[in-house]
Amino acid sequence: MSAVGDADLSADERAALEIVLDARGIHQSELWKELDVSSRKGSRLAESLVEQGLIQREETVYQGHNTYLLMPTARDLDFALLMAGDMLSPFIGEEEVDPRSDAFSQWLMNLAYEEY
Numbered sequence: 001m002s003a004v005g006d007a008d009l010s011a012d013e014r015a016a017l018e019i020v021l022d023a024r025g026i027h028q029s030e031l032w033k034e035l036d037v038s039s040r041k042g043s044r045l046a047e048s049l050v051e052q053g054l055i056q057r058e059e060t061v062y063q064g065h066n067t068y069l070l071m072p073t074a075r076d077l078d079f080a081l082l083m084a085g086d087m088l089s090p091f092i093g094e095e096e097v098d099p100r101s102d103a104f105s106q107w108l109m110n111l112a113y114e115e116y
Contacts, residue, residue, distance in 0.1 A: 027068070028057070
């Protein structure tokens with residue numbers, strides 16, 4: 001069951017969570033506008049979802065104002081898209097990867113021959 005289907009969420013919390021998950025991250029100031037609620041209510045909804053472990057919240061500056069960036073928790077992200085068999089994509093990490101490299105070729109071949 002996904003987090004959006006959790007029975008203990010209020011309708012407003014469920015709507016807020018769906019927006020965060022669909023957007024894969026949204027500024028808190030934009031969330032309450034999308035929900036058409038006051039900034040105070042939007043803040044309370046975000047705090048509740050953070051307390052329940054359903055989203056993460058980081059301080060940030062957006063359009064010159066202090067706000068929070070609301071993001072899905074890692075458990076709501078699908079990392080399977082980065083996998084080919086048991087190999088993690090070589091493009092994950094901080095170093096530059098040459099698309100003509102052996103590591104990328106191997107990963108791509110694993111992806112092509114993966115059984116479903």
